Amino acid sequence: MRWGTYFAVCAAVISIGLTLGTTMPLVSLRLERWGYSDFAIGVMAATPAFGVILGALLASRLAAKIGTTRLMQGCLLFGSLSVALLALLPNYFLWIFLRLVLGVALTVVFVLGESWINQIVVEQWRGRLVALYGTGYALSQLAGPLLLKLIGSEGDLGFWIGTGLLIGGSLLLMGHSGAPQVESHSAGGRDLLNFCRNLPAIAWAVVLFAAFESMMLTLMPVYLLREGFPEALALTLVSVVVLGDAALQLPIGWLADLVPRITLFRLCGMVLLITSLSMPLLLHSPLLWPLLVLFGASAGGLFTLSLIFIGERFRDEALVRANATIALLWGIGCLLGPLSTGSASQWLSNHALPMLMAAGAVGFLFLVFRPAAKAL
Template identity: 70%
Template sequence: MRWGTYFAVSMAVISIGLALGVTMPLVSLRLESWGYGSFAIGVMAATPAVGVLLGASLAGKLAGRFGTRALMQMCLLVGAVSVSTLALVQNYAVWVVLRLLLGVALTMVFILGESWINQLSIEKWRGRLVALYGTGYALSQLCGPLLLTALGTEGDHAFWTGTCLLIGGSLLLLGRTGAPKVGGHSVSLKGLVVFCRKLPAIAWAVALFASFEAMMLTLLPIYGLRQGFTQDVALFMVSVVVVGDAVLQLPIGWLADVMSRRNLFRGCGVVLMLSSLSIPLALHSSVIWPVLVLFGASAGGLFTLSLIQIGERYRDDELVRANAHVSQLWGIGCLVGPLATGAASQWVSGHALPLLMALGAAGFVVLAWRRDELPQTVSAT
């Protein structure tokens, strides 16, 4: 196994998490300070989802033409230009376009990077290696809001920090080998439908986690502010959710290598549903902090286990296409989640965020118990 390449690719993708973690909350807070409502902020949060759908359709074709490594480097640099322009031109309409471009570029990095990591992973360690990557990505998102707190929200230092991180991620990939061989095919809506029919619980889990991640970085700070917390506490709530995601992914990955992945998958869905329902009840007590930890851990577990199960099934071009479908589902989740939550928060209930997550988790639990598409056997040891 190419350990140096595994860590380089992981760090390149993780640089995105830190860059987004430090810039996405700032975008929402800046819009809040400009007087925009929850729905307008939700639209901004959902805009990259359209870019995700475009990026997913282009990743295979462009990787076949330019090569996996070269395309990842180019996309990271395009992302750096987009983030830096957020600092230079602070206008809502321009930001929508920039967030769209950012979604296209970084989606291709996710598709190719996660395919590369899964391709490199040996089966008996797949759960732990994918979870290690997931932990690193979650930690990067944890450090993002903390770094934003340190940098402050008054100036544009966070945007420039995100720019430098993306440039650094591109440099890490210089000379790396062992990427999946891509045939240059684009993914289609028909292919996505087939993927969802074959793996419905995995498809739902991916879309649900995408909604979760988009809402945590953009709408959770606003949720905290509107429930009476200070800005620092609202950002700290985001960090606690990500701590739960980060700290417990390695144990989940280890369990995925020694027990039934299907039962573990189901368990994460149940915990996510219960913790989501508990947030409004525990919000103004000390119980909220362990609830937020479980909330983040269970949501992250759904995505980690989805990647593990995809990696054990596919290789090379099929693996890239499967991850492209994952990104299409991610785009759908990022689009629907913030829009629905922003609208419901403004016009239905101030607690729409956790309640809609609970509803989504309940849908996953139903699918996971009704369908038998998940493998019962564990990885070879």
């Protein structure tokens, strides 16, 4: 196994996590300070989803023409330019365009990077090594809000740090090989429908986690501010959610190599449902802190286990196509989550975020407890 390549690709993708963990809440807090509504903030949060979908459609085709490594490096550099322009062009509508471009560039890196990782790990360590990548990514997102709390959201330093991180991620990929072989084929509607028909529980788990992740870094801080929490504490609580995601992924990955993975999949869904329903009740209780840890761990476990299931089944071009389909589903989740939560928060209830996560968990449990799901 190419350990150097494994860690280099993980680090390159993780640079995205720290960048998004810093800049996404910064954008939302800046819009909140400018007086924009929950719906407007939700639209901004959902905009990268369109870029995610476009990036997923283009990843395989571009990689076949340019090469996986060069394409990933180029997209990281292009993403760094988009983040820099967020600092230089403080305008709501320009930010929508820049976040769209950022979504395209970084999605290509995700699709190819996660395919690369799943391709080179050995089967007997698959659960642990995929979980190690997931832990690193979650920790990078955890560090984002903490870093923003340290440097403050009033200035643009968070944007410039994100710019530097993406440039560094591009440099880390120099000289590495072993990426999946990719043909000039892009994921499309037929791939998406086939994937959803054959693996519906995995498909919905990805949509649900994408909605969770996009809302944690954009709408969760606003939700907590509206519930009376000061900004510093709100950012700390968001970090606690991500800490739960990060802290328990390695144990989940270790268990995934030892016990039936479908059992863990179901357990994560049940914990996500319970914690989502409990959040409004315990929001101002000391029990909120452990609740948020379990909330983040259960949501993160759904995605980690989904990647493990995908890595079991596919190789090379099929693996890249499967990950491109995952990215399409991710884009759908990133689009539906913030838009529905932003709208519901403004016009129905401020507790829309946990309630919609609970509804999503119910849908997942329905799919994963079907007899056909045992084939996972």
